[in-house]
Amino acid sequence: MSDDVLVVERQGPVAQLRINRPRQHNALNADVLSAVDRALDELAATEVRAIVLTGTGERAFSAGADLHELAGLGADRAHDVLGRGQAVVARIERSPVPVIAAVNGLALGGGFEIALACTFAVLAETAELGLPETGLGLMPGYGGTQRLARRVGAPVAAYTMLTGERMSAERAYGLGLTPVPPVPVGGVVDAAHDLALRVAARGPRAVRASLEALHRGADGSLESGLALESALAGVVTGGEEAAEGIAAFLGKRTPAFDATRGGEQA
Ligand SMILES: CCCCCCCCCCCCC/C=C/C(=O)SCCNC(=O)CCNC(=O)[C@H](O)C(C)(C)COP(=O)(O)OP(=O)(O)OC[C@H]1O[C@@H](n2cnc3c(N)ncnc32)[C@H](O)[C@@H]1OP(=O)(O)O
Numbered sequence: 001m002s003d004d005v006l007v008v009e010r011q012g013p014v015a016q017l018r019i020n021r022p023r024q025h026n027a028l029n030a031d032v033l034s035a036v037d038r039a040l041d042e043l044a045a046t047e048v049r050a051i052v053l054t055g056t057g058e059r060a061f062s063a064g065a066d067l068h069e070l071a072g073l074g075a076d077r078a079h080d081v082l083g084r085g086q087a088v089v090a091r092i093e094r095s096p097v098p099v100i101a102a103v104n105g106l107a108l109g110g111g112f113e114i115a116l117a118c119t120f121a122v123l124a125e126t127a128e129l130g131l132p133e134t135g136l137g138l139m140p141g142y143g144g145t146q147r148l149a150r151r152v153g154a155p156v157a158a159y160t161m162l163t164g165e166r167m168s169a170e171r172a173y174g175l176g177l178t179p180v181p182p183v184p185v186g187g188v189v190d191a192a193h194d195l196a197l198r199v200a201a202r203g204p205r206a207v208r209a210s211l212e213a214l215h216r217g218a219d220g221s222l223e224s225g226l227a228l229e230s231a232l233a234g235v236v237t238g239g240e241e242a243a244e245g246i247a248a249f250l251g252k253r254t255p256a257f258d259a260t261r262g263g264e265q266a
Helices: 030-044 075-093 110-117 144-152 154-163 169-174 185-200 204-217 222-237 240-250
Strands: 006-011 014-019 050-055 060-062 099-103 106-108 120-123 128-130
Touching (some): 006 030, 030 075, 050 060, 060 110, 099 185, 106 110, 120 185, 128 169, 204 222, 222 240
Parallel strands (some): 014 050, 099 120, 106 128
Antiparallel strands (some): 006 014
């Protein structure tokens, strides 16, 4: 399951997608985004429980949209490709299993926007995040204007977009853009995999339902989110997985979630 521009590897319950255009600092072109879309399709049919997304090398996670591809795009075509690109990024955000970005270096423009759409990110100490588009007469187009403002507030989002100033991994951690402290660049993929394995060891249907509540709840009011949470929590609590998890705790043993049937999909 690999295309040249995207390398897909399975390691037990965890899959790794690696953007593989190191000479262009892993710039995102149509081939990369289409390959990500295909990989998500293929992985949806498997029992994968977490996905790690990273880039080849230690210089860049991704330097953003491919500027060669952007050059000369007319407004209509740009609107079309933006829409397709946004759809792939939204798919990452709404993945039923967590997508963990292992940000192995520069994440600029669309590269930062993709990292923002991931469930969470592990940053290399050398990582720098930025939205340089306005300096090129462009603007963020893969959700950065919306997701960054929702994550850190409009003033920091505006400053990042309007100055193009990059933020360090430490600054991003301080802003809450990552739940874990930055790690040495040589260990960022391993750190993301370790996190993925921690998630993969938990109740898979409970994880999926928790993510579904988080994602779908973000779209509406607190009231509608609470109603969604109680509906999902009801199914999960009444399921075989919860029965196994509780029995394992009371029996002072490790839960065998793999042995539980899908039951009613949460
Ligand atoms: C499902 C279908 C979807 C279709 C999608 C099609 C595209 C649609 C576009 C939609 C747009 C959405 C919104 C997002 C916009 C952007 O992301 S705009 C780009 C923002 N990124 C940048 O501005 C970063 C540009 N790069 C740099 O600043 C520097 O390269 C660097 C990353 C800081 C590294 O510098 P340095 O180490 O000095 O290396 P360089 O010599 O500059 O680069 C090496 C080669 O890599 C090429 N390159 C680098 N970045 C890009 C890029 N973004 N696109 C294309 N190519 C890039 C660079 O040109 C060099 O190439 P050569 O000169 O041939 O060696």
